[in-house]
Amino acid sequence: MTFDASTFVVHDVEWFPVVRVQSEAIRPGYAVQWVAEMNALIARGEPFAVIYVGAQSDEAHEDRKRRGIWLKQHADALARICKVLVTVEADDALREVARVSGRGVTRASGIPHRAVANWSDALDIVSCRVEVN
DSSP states (O other), rough: OOOGGGOOSSSSSSTEEEEEEOOOGGGGHHHHHHHHHHHHHHHHOOOOEEEEEEEOOOOHHHHHHHHHHHHHHHHHHHHHEEEEEEEEEEEEHHHHHOOOOOHHHHHHHHHOOOSSHHHHHHHHHHHHHHHHO
16 A cells, blocks of 8 residues: 655655654644554555654643554554654753653553664664665
8 A cells, every 4th residue: 555645744754664753743733634644654554663853842732642542542553563763863861851751652652762863873773673765
């Protein structure tokens, strides 16, 4: 199954199986679009990796709630197909915050998380988990 990359707002899927979260799309109300995109990623049925660039902003309570419900309902399917989550953060202190936060994500989802200083390191990790063209 393929998908139309132009319909994605929260995730940049141009380099699939590398999926980059577009931080600028994380605004109140974004979770509806996020759910649709995650459903499309799972429906595609091919392993992928998610890269977050920079510190993630605080999300609205309703968005966090909607995403949490979706994640609980789809945890097994997501863990089978999403091979790694990587946060790219140049700032040492913020990267450590991301690393600690990522441990909780891994415990909850079973999906490995890594926090690195640059895009190149992120791609190295991703290329060990999914086949990157």
